[in-house]
Amino acid sequence: MYTTEYKLEKLHSLKNEVKDLHPFLSDLFRKIPELTNVEYTHGPDEFGADFVLISTDNLLGGEEYIGVVVKQGSIKQDQDDIERQIKECQITPRKIAGGKKVVVLNQIWIVTNGTISANAREKIKNFHSDKNIKFIWDETLIKLVDKNFPTFWEDVDRNVGNYLSALEVKVKNLNSKFSILDVNQNDIYIDQQLVRIDVNDIKKFRVRLKQKPVKLKDVLANERVVFVEAPMGYGKSKLLRQAAMEYSELKNFSQNKILPIFIDYRDLLDDYDNKIESILDRLRTKEKINHEELNIVLFIDSMDENKIDDEIKVQKVIEFVKGAICYKNIKIVFASRPFRNPLLDEKLDTVLVRFELMQLSMDRIVKFVETLCNAEVITTKLKSDLSKSALFKSLPRSPISAILLSRVLASNVRELPSTLPELYSKYMDLVLGRWEIQKGNSSEKEYETTVIIVRLIAKFMLENDLASIGIGDAEDIISNYLSERETGYTVKSIFGKIQEFDQVINVDLQNNKLNFTHRSFLEFMFAESLFFSYGISAQIENPFALYWGASNYFYLGKLKDCPLQLDKIFRLISLDERERLNKIVYSGSYLLAGYQSPYKVISSCLAIVIKEAAEFFCHVVENPQESPFGNFPKLQLLAIITSLLRKSLEYEFFKKALNELETDLFMMPELNTTDSISAFFVASLRAGLGCEDAFDMLINEKKYDLPEYIQLGIIHVSQDTKNINETIKKLEKNIHRKLKANPQLIDPIYEIPLNKLKHKLV
Known part of the structure; x- marks a missing residue:
């Protein structure tokens, strides 16, 4: 003081x-x-x-x-x-x-x-x-x-002080604008931790091994360019806003002389032409701040929230970083959902360091829900019914899951949701007023009309790649809908009702804009529009594109029992390697969303994914010059595909299907190379699910002709899953003995890219 x-x-x-x-x-x-x-x-x-x-x-x-x-x-x-x-x-x-x-x-x-x-x-x-x-x-x-x-x-330059005060207000407004908490809970924040993504983990079959958790400010003490990735609802934007808020405090600035800049990725492209010089010029001309005298941290949020092709997006990031890296006083933090494409990740890794947001522990989820809910409700519901529910076991351990769960629990629902899409659905029913109708406090007709229009707004925004729309545009959507129907409602009355949905939609009258308070709410309501417009027959465009992944997931979760849609999606022939990889990445979440479909359809789709993954591997090995994946050594390529499959499909729900698929494979008269790779992928997934004998059948069936790279793959997966039995120990001893006697085998498997090999290694 x-x-x-x-x-x-x-x-x-x-x-x-x-x-x-x-x-x-x-x-x-x-x-x-x-x-x-x-x-x-x-x-x-x-x-x-x-x-x-x-x-x-x-x-x-x-x-x-x-x-x-x-x-x-x-x-x-x-x-x-x-x-x-x-x-x-x-x-x-x-x-x-x-x-x-x-x-x-x-x-x-x-x-x-x-x-x-x-x-x-x-x-x-x-x-x-x-x-x-x-x-x-x-x-x-x-x-x-x-x-x-x-x-x-504070002893701070006037222009800097004004800038920091304005930024603090801007971030607080963004927190309010995108908050899904009650007003009196907006200051509640879960302190989040990051884990560095080792670029070599995916190449070495490491799925479970994690590095020590760190905080973002500690990361920035050692790194210049950071990429924070996590699935929807993990709090990426909140993390960046919280960091910008802390750096904008005058006390922190006085101590560290670090100036934060917070922008959206759209702004970087549209307002600054993807150039650091444009950002610095604005700082110099508008804010009257000389950047050369300060250290700067630039926070760039929401990279994933536009339709730009992923490869173009990554290339733009690389171009921006290369342009900014010459400024020694600048650090950069990007935030995005994961690309989950090893080629794109490897390109990013050339200019930055990637970190992922950690899941919350179950204890932290419970404590957070207790903070948001009545403690008595948590004692009676969460610690009895919830602890046994399928939802609690499969729930993504993210802040948004905890927030939605707390609201649903606090409302004393009769039946707990079983999946994340069901949790979203019950939450939307709650905050949009469905349950008020059941209590007799609201009109069914008015509710239905308003929710339909909210879906139409979401459809318009997502299809046109918009983070927000003008209030006039929203009123036009309302007007167009009402003009064709005798509802008895006016644009003004429906818009007023939409304003009441402030935990889903933010109406900013001052800036004449409307936006959804969370990206996933926009995607969920878009999926609702598909469901209510087309039922089970909606045409899913680009089912394995990052931009549409979440809305496709919610649509399938709305259907639940959707054998035709699943079969149609999974039988699509992927023409390029990116689609093949994305199919692996999204397969698990899509199949879990459609969990009420006949299990034979689930099994069939899973078999398609694994077979196509094996075919992809064999295609690259046989034609390494035609694929960018030919730049990887053989065992690294096997590790990459195995890791993607495990991250996508390693759920108890698929255990029965994996067992059946393994039986089917070994009922075949003879396993060719593709079949052997499929069997290896199946066994790797079973090992991750705790099957102690996961690799025994593969080892015993192919005892004398199991290729060295598959034997080594078995050992690496067994080490990662900590699932090593006597069969594995014996295999490990034999392969090490063979490699010691034939050291010339090591480099072609571990070190030499496939496209550099003089002969194919089968």
């Missing part, structure tokens, strides 16, 4: 009225919430007032027009200049708001950064007894600054 003596000294140090005191007061007035408009009028045409302020009368309404007379230093006996300014303030009407409004001042403030003697105040009051005059001197200024502009006391 700063002493009163320090504060007085800082105020008194503003020696030049125009160059020092006026800018300070301009900053102060603009931060006082009761003042709705601040105009700096000092000059030859000021008519007595250095500032004209507008304040709102909160009690009776209406506006007060205040003229501010500013004097540097103490005011004692000589008041001739002040007298003149007071008279001019009172007599002369003046134009404000860019000449659009003519007013007469009805209040006058005499402001100084020094003292005003009691005699001076009394004399002015007596001489102008018919006028509303207030006095503000150094001691009262301190109170105003403490309440509205406390950052002024």
Whole structure:
């Protein structure tokens, strides 16, 4: 805390009225919430007032027009200049708001950064007894600054201080805009941790091995360019906003001299042309800040939330980083859902370091839900029914899951949801008012009309790659829908109802924009629009594209029992390698979403994925010059595909299907290379699910002709899953003995890229 003596000294140090005191007061007035408009009028045409302020009368309404007379230093006996300014303030009407409004001042403030003697105040009051005059001197200024502009006391450049204050307000507004918590819970934050993604893990069959958790600020102490990735709802945007907020605190800036910049990826492309120079130029020209004297952390959020092709997106990131890396004082943090494409990841790894957000532990989920919910509800529901539910076992351990779960639990639902799409559905029913209808507190017709329009808005936004839309556009959607129907509702009434859905949709009247409070809500409502428009027959475009992945997942989760859709999606012939990989990545979530489909369909789809993965592997091995994956050594390629399969399909739900598929494979008269690779993938998944004998059948059936790279793959997966039995130990001993006797086999398996081999290694 700063002493009163320090504060007085800082105020008194503003020696030049125009160059020092006026800018300070301009900053102060603009931060006082009761003042709705601040105009700096000092000059030859000021008519007595250095500032004209507008304040709102909160009690009776209406506006007060205040003229501010500013004097540097103490005011004692000589008041001739002040007298003149007071008279001019009172007599002369003046134009404000860019000449659009003519007013007469009805209040006058005499402001100084020094003292005003009691005699001076009394004399002015007596001489102008018919006028509303207030006095503000150094001691009262301190109170105003403490309440509205406390950052002024920090030893920070004025422009930097104003920028940091504005950024803090911007981030707080974004937190409010995208909050799905109740207003009184907005300050609740789960401190999140990151784990570095080792670029070699996926090449070495390592799925479970994780590095030590770290916090973002510790990462930034050691890294210059960071890429934070996590699935939907894990809090990527909140993490970046929280970090930007902490860096924007004047106390932190005074200690570290680190200036945060927070932008959306769309802004980087649209407003800054993907160039660091454009960002720095804006900082220099608009904010009047010299970036060369500071350290900068640039936070770039929501990389995944546009339709740009993933390869183009990664290339733009690389171009941006290469342009920024020459500025030694700049660090960068990107946030995105994972690409889950080893080729793209490897390109990113050339210019940055990737981290993933950790899942919350079950204990932290429960504690967070307890914080948001009534403790008694948690004791009776969560710790009994919930602990046994399929949802609690399969629930993504993310902040958004905990938030949605807490709201659903607090409402005393009769039946717990079984999957994440069902959790979203029950949450939407709750916050959009479905349960109010059941209680008799709302109209079914009005609810249905409003929700249909919310779905139409989501469809319009997602199809047109929009993060927000103008209120006029939203009203047009409402109008178009109502004009073709006799609902009895008006655009105004439905829009007013949408405004009540503030935990799903944010309506920003000031900026004339509307947006969903969370990206996944937009994707969920888009999926709802598909379901209610087409039922089970919706055409799913680009089923394995990153942009559409979440909405496809929610659509299948809405269907639940969707054998035809699953069969259609999984029998699509993937023409390029990216689609093949994405099919592996999304297969698990899609099949889990359609969990009520006949299990034979689930098994069939799983078999298709595994067979296509094996065919992809064999195709690259046989034609390494035709594929960028030919740049990997053989065992690394096997490891990459195995790791993707395990991350996608390693769920108890698939255990029966994997057992059946293994039986089918070994019922065949003879296993060819593709079949052997399929059998290896199946066994790897079973090992990850805890089957101690997962590899025994493969080893025993192919004892004498199991290729060395598959034997080594078996050993690596067994080590990662900590599932090593006597069969594995014997295999490990034999292969190590063979490699020791034939060391020339090692490099072609581990080190030499497939496209560099002189002969094919089968």
